[in-house]
Amino acid sequence: MSDDIGGSGYTLEDLSAYLDRGRVPRIAAVERNAECQAVLASMERMGRLSREIVEEQAAEPLAESWYDSIMREVTREFRAGRDIPLVRGADGVEIVVTEGALYELIRSVGDSVDGVLVGRVRLQQPESDAPLDVRVSVSVRFGRAMAAAVDEMRDGIRAAIERHGDLRVGRVDVTVGDVHVDEEEDE
Amino acid sequence: MTEITAAELAPRVDLAVTATEGVREMYSARPVIARALEHVADVEGSLAAVDDTDGARAITVCIGVSTQDDSVAVASAVAAAVRGTDEAAQPATVRVRVARLVAPAS
Numbered sequence: 001m002s003d004d005i006g007g008s009g010y011t012l013e014d015l016s017a018y019l020d021r022g023r024v025p026r027i028a029a030v031e032r033n034a035e036c037q038a039v040l041a042s043m044e045r046m047g048r049l050s051r052e053i054v055e056e057q058a059a060e061p062l063a064e065s066w067y068d069s070i071m072r073e074v075t076r077e078f079r080a081g082r083d084i085p086l087v088r089g090a091d092g093v094e095i096v097v098t099e100g101a102l103y104e105l106i107r108s109v110g111d112s113v114d115g116v117l118v119g120r121v122r123l124q125q126p127e128s129d130a131p132l133d134v135r136v137s138v139s140v141r142f143g144r145a146m147a148a149a150v151d152e153m154r155d156g157i158r159a160a161i162e163r164h165g166d167l168r169v170g171r172v173d174v175t176v177g178d179v180h181v182d183e184e185e186d187e
Numbered sequence: 188m189t190e191i192t193a194a195e196l197a198p199r200v201d202l203a204v205t206a207t208e209g210v211r212e213m214y215s216a217r218p219v220i221a222r223a224l225e226h227v228a229d230v231e232g233s234l235a236a237v238d239d240t241d242g243a244r245a246i247t248v249c250i251g252v253s254t255q256d257d258s259v260a261v262a263s264a265v266a267a268a269v270r271g272t273d274e275a276a277q278p279a280t281v282r283v284r285v286a287r288l289v290a291p292a293s
Contacts, residue, residue, distance in 0.1 A: 007219035009226055029226045032234060034214035034249055034286035041289070083284060086259050095262040097285040105254060108290035164288070165259040 005075060006035030012075050019043055038078045038104050039071075045111060046070060073120055077103035084125070084132075086165035097164065099123060106134060109156040115141035116149050119177060131170035132161065139178035150174045191273050193244070197233035203268040204235065204248050209261035211289050212251035235269075244279035251287035258285050 003011040008029045010018070018030060019040055030036040046067060081099030103121055110118030119137040126133075134157055140149050154172045161169050191199075205213050215222055216236040225232050236247040246269055252258040262283040269281050 007222060009223065028231045029222065032215045032231070033222075034212075034251065037212065037214065037251070038287055080286065086262065086285065092280040093263075093266045094280070094282040095259060095266065095285070096282065097258065097288070101286055101288045105288040105290075108254060108288075111290065160254065163257070164285075 005039055006033045006080065008033045008036050010036065012039070012071060015039055016043060016071075019047075034098070035078050035080060035100060038100060039075055042074045042078070042104070042107070043071065046074075049117075070119070074107070077107075077121055084167070086167065088166065095165070097167070102132070102161065105160055106136065106157055109160050110136070110138065110153060113149060113152050113156060115144035116153060117178075117180060131168040133171045133173075134161075134169065135171075135173045135175070137175045137177040139180045140176050142179050142181045146176050150176065193237040193239050196246075196273055197235045197237045199272040200235035200237065200246060200248060200269050201233050203272050204250065204265050207261065207265050207268045209252060209256045210250050210265060211253050212287065214249040214251065214286055216247040216249040216284065245282070246279050247282040247284065249284045249286045251289050252285055254288050254290050258288065 005011065005015065010027070010030055015030065015036060018027060023031075023040075030040075078100045081103075083096035083098055084102070086095045086097050102123055106121050106123070107118050110116050117139040119139060120135075122135040124133045124135075125131075136153065136157070138149070138153060140146050153174045157172050158169045161167050201213065204210060213234050215234045217225075217232065217234070218236070221232070221236075234249070236245075238245045238247075248265060248269060250262070250265060252261045262285055265283050266281045269283075270279075
């Protein structure tokens, strides 16, 4: 698989460096590319998140490999992928959403659920008219009720996707693969 | 009536799309090779892809919509705006790709 993101000619490392220098000088090929923009937005969110966690867990700073592995996963997911019809249009108009946009949407649901960190997301649609099946692995903050977190995640994903056109969701499997510590919880 | 060429129409489409309410961002819908050539030549062409093949015109645009908005309503408004850029474009096919569903900044 090419490291190039969205046919922009730039890699994950290039985008990281671009973000670090404040996105100047402007690179049109990056700023006009949907996949690059999604990855940059995710890097900014991850940057904020990792800074917060490092501040809260000064004794155990996050391993750089953790950030890198998540960003590699995000990059893989955010590739545009297939176009999925949003509505069955008529009169020569087609309205579609990319798989990459749905991956970003699902991750944004995880960002909004308290105490949840999204690890891996998988989206499957066995047939073109079938509902979308979603599998997500998450880490839940120590002390947070797992069942409640998983329910919130599952309901949030279903609602977020189904509000867009004809999209329908089948299974939503949320797996808690890890538990992380947040000292704020102990205060 | 003078027919508008694809090259003339594309920037008009860009303006119409970016002016549509609910469009958070517009991205290049042009083929990778076209984008690569622009990159090498250091020029910024239009974002919309306007393709004339065998007398049929196909217009593709790529947009980002807020997760808070109705993406179908926004995309439908975009399609109508694209159609409005040129009466000659009426028989064209219009493809609107929602390439990002953008969460509002927290």
